[in-house]
Amino acid sequence: MQKIHEFHRQSIQDKEAFWAREAQRIHWQTPFERTLDYSRPPFARWFVGGRTNLCYNAVDRWLDTQADQPALIWVSTEVEQEIVYTRADLAREVNAAAAILQEQGVVKGDRVLVYLPMIPQAAFFMLACARIGAIHSVVFGGFAAHNLAQRIDDARPRLIVSTDAGSRGGRPIAYKPLLDQAIQQSSHAPERVVLVDRGLVPMTLTAGRDLDYATLRARHLDAQVPVVWLESSEPSYVLYTSGTTGNPKGVQRDTGGYAVALCASMEYIFGGKPGDVYFSSSDVGWVVGHSYVVYGPLLNGQATVMYEGTPVRPDAAILWKIVEDHHVNALFSAPTAIRVLKKHDPALLHRHDLSSLDRIYLAGEPLDELTGKWLSEVLNKPVVDNYWQTETGWPILSAQPGVQEVPTRFGSPTFPVYGFDVRVVDETTGRDCGPNQKGVVAIEPPLPPGALSTIWGDDARFVKTYFGSFPGRMTYSTSDWGLVDDDGYWYILGRTDDVINVAGHRLGTREIEESVNTHPAVAESAVVGVADEIKGQVAVAFAVLRSQDLLSEDGAQDRLAAEIQRVIEQRNGAVARPARILFVTALPKTRSGKVLRRAIVALCERRDPGDLTTIEDPSALDQIRQAL
Numbered sequence: 347m348q349k350i351h352e353f354h355r356q357s358i359q360d361k362e363a364f365w366a367r368e369a370q371r372i373h374w375q376t377p378f379e380r381t382l383d384y385s386r387p388p389f390a391r392w393f394v395g396g397r398t399n400l401c402y403n404a405v406d407r408w409l410d411t412q413a414d415q416p417a418l419i420w421v422s423t424e425v426e427q428e429i430v431y432t433r434a435d436l437a438r439e440v441n442a443a444a445a446i447l448q449e450q451g452v453v454k455g456d457r458v459l460v461y462l463p464m465i466p467q468a469a470f471f472m473l474a475c476a477r478i479g480a481i482h483s484v485v486f487g488g489f490a491a492h493n494l495a496q497r498i499d500d501a502r503p504r505l506i507v508s509t510d511a512g513s514r515g516g517r518p519i520a521y522k523p524l525l526d527q528a529i530q531q532s533s534h535a536p537e538r539v540v541l542v543d544r545g546l547v548p549m550t551l552t553a554g555r556d557l558d559y560a561t562l563r564a565r566h567l568d569a570q571v572p573v574v575w576l577e578s579s580e581p582s583y584v585l586y587t588s589g590t591t592g593n594p595k596g597v598q599r600d601t602g603g604y605a606v607a608l609c610a611s612m613e614y615i616f617g618g619k620p621g622d623v624y625f626s627s628s629d630v631g632w633v634v635g636h637s638y639v640v641y642g643p644l645l646n647g648q649a650t651v652m653y654e655g656t657p658v659r660p661d662a663a664i665l666w667k668i669v670e671d672h673h674v675n676a677l678f679s680a681p682t683a684i685r686v687l688k689k690h691d692p693a694l695l696h697r698h699d700l701s702s703l704d705r706i707y708l709a710g711e712p713l714d715e716l717t718g719k720w721l722s723e724v725l726n727k728p729v730v731d732n733y734w735q736t737e738t739g740w741p742i743l744s745a746q747p748g749v750q751e752v753p754t755r756f757g758s759p760t761f762p763v764y765g766f767d768v769r770v771v772d773e774t775t776g777r778d779c780g781p782n783q784k785g786v787v788a789i790e791p792p793l794p795p796g797a798l799s800t801i802w803g804d805d806a807r808f809v810k811t812y813f814g815s816f817p818g819r820m821t822y823s824t825s826d827w828g829l830v831d832d833d834g835y836w837y838i839l840g841r842t843d844d845v846i847n848v849a850g851h852r853l854g855t856r857e858i859e860e861s862v863n864t865h866p867a868v869a870e871s872a873v874v875g876v877a878d879e880i881k882g883q884v885a886v887a888f889a890v891l892r893s894q895d896l897l898s899e900d901g902a903q904d905r906l907a908a909e910i911q912r913v914i915e916q917r918n919g920a921v922a923r924p925a926r927i928l929f930v931t932a933l934p935k936t937r938s939g940k941v942l943r944r945a946i947v948a949l950c951e952r953r954d955p956g957d958l959t960t961i962e963d964p965s966a967l968d969q970i971r972q973a974l
């Protein structure tokens with residue numbers, strides 16, 4: 347097992363030499379002068395002075411050798427369509443999209459918000475932005491008007507790309523009305539909206555603002571848009587993620603560091619080589635969709651599968667059918683999807699020829715031992731649990747078969763990945779923990795290439811949020827608990843904050859509470875994450891009403907709960923809908939007014955609520971028990 351640890355040691359002890367070597371994987375229009383500038387901790391700048399471009403590296407660089415090979419394979423079981431774009435086709439579409447953006451006045455540094463389902467145009471516009479140095483911000487299609495308005499106000503996009511509708515389970519889900527509402531709610535309306543009309547639901551265009559993508563595309567289909575070479579640290583994108591406040595954080599990514607980190611990870615972690623086919627079932631609205639649907643595989647000369655659909659439609663063999671049809675070498679999915687498949691006929695797992703598939707990667711939420719073991723045994727394939735965050739952009743802990751095959755242990759994402767100086771830190775003393783001692787998973791800065799550069803527009807928040815957790819020590823906190831066992835295997839033990847993870851989707855309980863509290867009948871609320879067999883966690887909301895009389899009528903409780911659900915759906919999207927909304931007359935709080943979330947979660951999970959010496963009103967806990 348020495349090689350993997352030695353590789354890691356080199357990447358930490360001699361980081362500049364390590365990354366200077368890895369940087370040769372990509373094309374630099376102007377070579378970098380310095381590998382790392384860490385003169386202003388905790389801000390790290392990688393490959394200083396180098397000029398490169400993500401779109402050039404993902405598309406143009408492969409045209410000489412792979413023009414006619416598949417680059418983007420789009421499979422939709424929602425609209426029953428499949429399109430294979432070769433690298434040349436992709437180049438053509440991306441150039442057309444870039445020409446559309448330029449014609450609408452988008453220039454380097456402008457933000458373009460992409461609110462699209464899993465359709466190829468999402469990748470075209472992301473790459474088109476990268477081509478011209480515009481900064482894309484993709485917003486997950488499952489988010490609703492309020493989330494979207496918040497992101498519009500923070501990113502202030504010059505242009506938005508959207509569509510009439512997405513589709514889920516064969517049923518269209520309108521996007522355009524949500525977008526119109528969001529623009530109305532926001533104080534920074536974009537000048538232009540480009541709309542991909544899928545013909546799924548009727549939509550009305552706003553004159554002077556909304557433009558039809560197909561018309562523009564036809565006009566620009568043979569455009570050749572010159573690449574804008576960016577200095578390595580210039581931003582490529584902003585991706586919003588939930589935190590402990592109601593305001594999402596815009597994770598800002600650089601250009602050169604991201605390209606190098608992803609390219610290297612495709613080989614070392616995902617065992618990929620140019621010409622291979624990679625399939626990540628994540629949505630482009632999440633970080634996995636950015637790193638491993640769009641950029642990673644394409645940067646490494648691999649084809650990527652983009653899938654619009656669920657893992658169980660038309661039946662629970664669809665992921666395996668895609669693997670067979672397109673000779674997929676590596677599949678990346680989420681533990682929730684596998685837990686869902688486990689409930690279906692196991693024969694479905696053997697209906698397709700999976701001989702092309704080397705490994706299955708799972709991430710985004712804890713992979714329970716049973717599920718990991720089950721999948722690996724039933725398919726007779728290695729399952730790689732990898733742990734990371736939107737912020738880091740690529741895995742922090744993972745097996746690295748491209749470095750060395752090592753024995754894995756279910757329940758553990760194995761070892762630290764090269765580049766990440768990961769520690770377990772005691773939150774009170776700020777000192778490193780010993781083996782088997784639980785602490786906070788932390789990363790010694792400088793963060794490696796590809797990790798976030800800052801929070802969009804808010805350097806101070808970046809420093810405070812991520813580097814302000816430990817006394818006397820400026821170390822990045824992941825806000826996850828973890829420990830390392832005697833053999834050096836790492837374990838992730840849940841979040842230290844109020845962020846929850848529903849089916850691999852990171853949600854801030856604060857954001858959902860704010861929505862519950864907008865209902866006129868609600869005085870206050872607490873939203874917690876409760877363990878769930880399939881989704882990992884689900885949200886459960888406890889609401890205190892302004893007046894108990896509101897519950898006196900027959901059926902009032904169900905009616906109010908339904909109304910609150912509707913508010914959440916309208917503001918935060920269906921993804922944030924709590925599994926249950928329960929009414930209590932008081933929330934359990936400390937004497938200083940802090941809601942005792944851990945005690946509420948414990949009761950919901952039928953566990954002992956633990957130390958309650960600070961509780962203000964013990965009867966509030968009885969109410970939670972009764973409500974449950």
Ligand code: AMP
Pocket residue numbers: 587633708709710711712713731732733734735736737759824825826838840841847850851852
């Ligand atoms: P996101 O930024 O949405 O990808 O969410 C990141 C969070 O998901 C992490 O901070 C963890 O809490 C959780 N997470 C991601 N991958 C894993 C994993 N392999 N095991 C355990 N937790 C994970």
